[in-house]
Amino acid sequence: xxxxxxxxxxxxxxxxxxxxxxxxxxxxxxxxxxxxxxxxxxxxxxxxxxxxxxxxxxxxxxxxxxxxxxxxxxxxxxxxxxxxxxxxxxxxxxxxxxxxxxxxxxxxxxxxxxxxxxxxxxxxxxxxxxxxxxxxxxxxxxxxxxxxxxxxxxxxxxxxxxxxxxxxxxxxx
Amino acid sequence: xxxxxxxxxxxxxxxxxxxxxxxxxxxxxxxxxxxxxxxxxxxxxxxxxxxxxxxxxxxxxxxxxxxxxxxxxxxxxxxxxxxxxxxxxxxxxxxxxxxxxxxxxxxxxxxxxxxxxxxxxxxxxxxxxxxxxxxxxxxxxxxxxxxxxxxxxxxxxxxxxxxxxxxxxxxxxxxxxxxxxxxxxxxxxxxxxxxxxxxxxxxxxxxxxxxxxxxxxxxxxxxxxxxxxxxxxxxxxxxxxxxxxxxxxxxxxxxxxxxxxxxxxxxxxxxxxxxxxxxxxxxxxxxxxxxx
Numbered sequence: 001x002x003x004x005x006x007x008x009x010x011x012x013x014x015x016x017x018x019x020x021x022x023x024x025x026x027x028x029x030x031x032x033x034x035x036x037x038x039x040x041x042x043x044x045x046x047x048x049x050x051x052x053x054x055x056x057x058x059x060x061x062x063x064x065x066x067x068x069x070x071x072x073x074x075x076x077x078x079x080x081x082x083x084x085x086x087x088x089x090x091x092x093x094x095x096x097x098x099x100x101x102x103x104x105x106x107x108x109x110x111x112x113x114x115x116x117x118x119x120x121x122x123x124x125x126x127x128x129x130x131x132x133x134x135x136x137x138x139x140x141x142x143x144x145x146x147x148x149x150x151x152x153x154x155x156x157x158x159x160x161x162x163x164x165x166x167x168x169x170x171x172x173x
Numbered sequence: 174x175x176x177x178x179x180x181x182x183x184x185x186x187x188x189x190x191x192x193x194x195x196x197x198x199x200x201x202x203x204x205x206x207x208x209x210x211x212x213x214x215x216x217x218x219x220x221x222x223x224x225x226x227x228x229x230x231x232x233x234x235x236x237x238x239x240x241x242x243x244x245x246x247x248x249x250x251x252x253x254x255x256x257x258x259x260x261x262x263x264x265x266x267x268x269x270x271x272x273x274x275x276x277x278x279x280x281x282x283x284x285x286x287x288x289x290x291x292x293x294x295x296x297x298x299x300x301x302x303x304x305x306x307x308x309x310x311x312x313x314x315x316x317x318x319x320x321x322x323x324x325x326x327x328x329x330x331x332x333x334x335x336x337x338x339x340x341x342x343x344x345x346x347x348x349x350x351x352x353x354x355x356x357x358x359x360x361x362x363x364x365x366x367x368x369x370x371x372x373x374x375x376x377x378x379x380x381x382x383x384x385x386x387x388x389x390x391x392x393x394x395x396x397x398x399x400x401x402x403x404x405x406x407x408x409x410x411x412x413x414x415x416x417x418x419x420x421x422x423x424x425x426x427x428x429x430x431x432x433x434x435x436x437x438x439x440x441x442x443x444x445x446x447x448x449x450x451x452x453x454x455x456x457x458x459x460x461x462x463x464x465x
Contacts (some may be wrong), residue, residue: 033228033231034397035307035309036228036229036230036235036302036307036349036373037226037235038232038233038236038239038306038307039307039308039437043382044309044314044315044380044381060347066192066195067192067193067195067196068192068196068198068199070196070197070199071196071200071202071203072336074199074203075206077219079221079224080224080227080228082221082309082345082352083209083307083313084207084208084210084211084214085206085209085210085217085220085221086202086203086204086205086206086208086210087201087207088192088203088204089200089202089206089207090199090200090202090203090204090206091203091301092199092202092203093196093197093199093200093203096196097193097196097197097200099375129313130205130313132211133313133359134382135211135312135373136214136360137359137360137434138313138359138360138380139313139380140313140359140360140379140380140381144380144381145261145313160354161186162438166327
């Protein structure tokens with residue numbers, strides 16, 4: 001056990017890739033860009049891929065990118081997805097801050113805690129979107145946000161797994 | 174970040190503190206931008222248009238691929254049943270020919286009647302045609318992305334239709350692509366009437382791909398399942414006589430309908446000039462109220 005922990009699994013010539021520092025941010029931008037896929041959704045049940053990817057990265061690493069990058073990443077998400085400009089900027093920055101405070105309070109966490117945390121954050125995201133649609137007089141009944149919410153929460157482990165694979169690859173492990 | 178416990182290094186403490194300030198600044202800027210885009214939606218029109226120009230062509234190119242793939246599958250299906258289809262199409266064609274001659278006669282009669290009434294009606298003017306290449310994924314709003322932009326003459330407020338029926342109206346336009354507010358969005362209200370009987374109704378989107386239709390006059394529910402709703406031309410934005418939706422379910426004082434032009438299957442969408450140019454000015458104020 002000790003021996004296996006001490007011996008490096010790293011292959012010669014492996015190690016972090018040159019752009020390892022930028023990979024998390026790039027992957028979040030690509031997740032936002034999924035909104036450009038030629039899928040026409042009449043029900044709007046697709047998850048908010050950019051936000052789910054952001055949460056997955058932040059739960060995996062304490063500092064996947066300098067914290068203030070959340071604002072420009074959010075702006076990119078707003079532009080690609082057609083949300084009102086500033087929505088993701090504010091929400092994503094607030095998410096970084098909140099997860100930081102939670103990191104300070106929690107002694108330990110496991111997969112279930114992380115999934116629960118992600119579920120709460122995704123629910124807040126969907127609810128805020130519904131509130132903002134209400135501000136411009138376009139809110140459907142609140143029951144309508146349940147199916148996309150369930151789908152987003154269910155898809156979180158999958159995206160978290162993809163993110164962890166990307167993380168392992170970028171660090172050359 | 175700054176809320177983490179720091180050691181004795183003054184430099185590390187400052188670094189963490191400034192990073193905290195950075196996040197809070199990001200949040201404040203976000204809230205200011207959000208307020209601006211809610212209060213004055215047109216303030217970011219150019220940057221939104223630029224973003225559309227980035228995503229639009231990508232979605233367009235990918236759309237070709239998926240259209241080809243689905244075309245191959247359905248094409249193979251058509252060969253499978255060719256003989257039956259052939260017979261059926263021939264029967265349909267005979268019936269259609271008859272109907273067409275009748276329609277031509279009615280059209281002629283209509284023209285003569287209009288001439289006697291000296292009714293002036295502007296023929297709808299096609300501004301541009303494009304493909305529906307994408308849509309909003311996850312929000313409560315229903316938008317679609319159209320592969321025609323201000324370079325083709327598309328302006329905010331113009332109605333969009335397809336051969337099947339009304340699609341929506343333009344709310345953002347970039348040079349190469351534009352964003353369409355679909356008729357199924359909760360902010361979309363279309364003055365319409367029942368094809369059967371011509372009772373005036375209001376068609377408002379429900380945000381989940383269906384439309385809520387209500388009669389203007391309170392009273393008996395005039396709808397039946399299968400009723401077709403068409404635009405009435407009231408308000409001057411949407412031209413009259415465009416099919417909008419088909420009633421699928423009745424409720425207490427109205428009905429639920431599904432749009433006839435399903436944005437996920439229509440291949441081409443046509444952008445038309447507003448029916449009455451005067452409506453553009455009014456539309457500007459309306460757009461301020463319901464653009465994102």
